[in-house]
Amino acid sequence: MKSITLTQFLTEERRAGYGSTDLTQLLEVVARACKRIGVATGKGALGGVLGEAGSDNVQGEAQKKLDVLSNEILLDANAWGGHLAACASEEMADPQPIPDAYPKGGYLLLFDPLDGSSNIDVNIAVGTIFSVLRRPQGHRQDVSVNEFLQPGTQQVAAGYVVYGPSTLLVLTLGHGTHVFTLDREVGSFILTRRDAMIPEETSEFAVNMSNQRYWEAPMQRYVGDLLAGKEGPRERDFNMRWVASMVADVHRILTRGGIFSYPLDSKIAAKGGKLRLMYEANPMAFIVEQAGGAASTGHGRIMELQPEALHQRVPVFLGSKAEVEAAERYHLDV
Numbered sequence: 402m403k404s405i406t407l408t409q410f411l412t413e414e415r416r417a418g419y420g421s422t423d424l425t426q427l428l429e430v431v432a433r434a435c436k437r438i439g440v441a442t443g444k445g446a447l448g449g450v451l452g453e454a455g456s457d458n459v460q461g462e463a464q465k466k467l468d469v470l471s472n473e474i475l476l477d478a479n480a481w482g483g484h485l486a487a488c489a490s491e492e493m494a495d496p497q498p499i500p501d502a503y504p505k506g507g508y509l510l511l512f513d514p515l516d517g518s519s520n521i522d523v524n525i526a527v528g529t530i531f532s533v534l535r536r537p538q539g540h541r542q543d544v545s546v547n548e549f550l551q552p553g554t555q556q557v558a559a560g561y562v563v564y565g566p567s568t569l570l571v572l573t574l575g576h577g578t579h580v581f582t583l584d585r586e587v588g589s590f591i592l593t594r595r596d597a598m599i600p601e602e603t604s605e606f607a608v609n610m611s612n613q614r615y616w617e618a619p620m621q622r623y624v625g626d627l628l629a630g631k632e633g634p635r636e637r638d639f640n641m642r643w644v645a646s647m648v649a650d651v652h653r654i655l656t657r658g659g660i661f662s663y664p665l666d667s668k669i670a671a672k673g674g675k676l677r678l679m680y681e682a683n684p685m686a687f688i689v690e691q692a693g694g695a696a697s698t699g700h701g702r703i704m705e706l707q708p709e710a711l712h713q714r715v716p717v718f719l720g721s722k723a724e725v726e727a728a729e730r731y732h733l734d735v
């Protein structure tokens with residue numbers, strides 16, 4: 402197969418009516434920044450990037466050095482604007498507008514600069530997640546946080562990069578979901594899987610089981626029946642996996658199917674969930690849906706939620722369509 406680079410692929414997409422020259426530039430800048438994050442991550446202790454940063458983020462979570470460094474790399478790469486008006490990040494309380502010295506573009510970029518932070522120091526795959534929105538019509542010069550509060554259905558592009566044995570970029574512009582592998586010698590992302598599709602059915606689930614006693618009753622029943630296997634109402638055995646890096650768990654599902662869930666539980670109920678809607682749930686939902694899967698809060702489609710806050714959290718069930726629908730039925734039949 403003739404190798405197709407990210408740039409060539411984005412040109413094809415543009416010709417097919419997906420994206421724009423500005424969006425192509427934005428995605429290339431994000432991909433280049435992720436290559437730099439990959440290099441930093443790969444250096445580990447040699448690069449002095451392991452361990453705590455000694456500061457907390459807006460979520461009240463202790464930041465890792467790589468959380469802070471990855472955030473800086475993405476801001477730095479996008480600082481000159483041109484196609485972008487502002488960035489929002491898990492690691493920043495408020496959006497960061499492009500400096501006035503530069504022309505503001507028509508797009509808004511949201512990102513989780515380093516996903517799977519608890520796995521950094523133990524050398525398990527981590528990643529970066531991003532989502533792109535257009536500025537609303539009739540916007541003013543100054544970018545307001547409200548411009549970001551658009552439902553996931555308004556995303557024009559979304560993606561994640563996994564820093565694992567190989568570095569992979571997974572991307573959608575609303576025209577299927579595609580996988581690129583970083584050729585580390587050449588330094589280019591090469592298309593290695595076009596139109597990835599998630600199997601409709603699965604016998605594999607991913608959830609942090611240690612939270613079981615805090616789950617709501619429908620979730621207890623749902624997982625109880627998975628664990629009952631072929632002796633239970635599901636009449637087949639289910640396997641379990643949990644990497645605790647959403648990017649890695651979702652990539653496994655994109656590759657061989659499965660369901661990933663981070664449900665509401667009594668420990669996190671006041672926060673509305675664990676995972677963040679704008680730069681974790683929405684981009685992953687767009688990617689999964691474009692690969693034939695589904696993404697739900699348990700009570701409805703994640704991408705139809707009207708966001709109320711930049712760092713809002715939501716319950717998440719995503720992956721193989723039939724299994725997400727099965728999980729929803731347990732939550733709707735109460």
Ligand SMILES: O=P(O)(O)OC[C@H]1O[C@](O)(COP(=O)(O)O)[C@@H](O)[C@@H]1O
Binds near residue numbers: 645
């Ligand atoms: O620590 P837990 O409960 O297993 O949660 C793991 C989840 O938290 C996350 O690490 C949260 O993301 P961040 O690392 O970006 O904060 C997800 O990647 C992962 O799915």
Ligand SMILES: [Mg+2]
Binds near residue numbers: 513515516647681
């Ligand atoms: Mg995350």
Ligand SMILES: [Mg+2]
Binds near residue numbers: 468516518
């Ligand atoms: Mg993060």
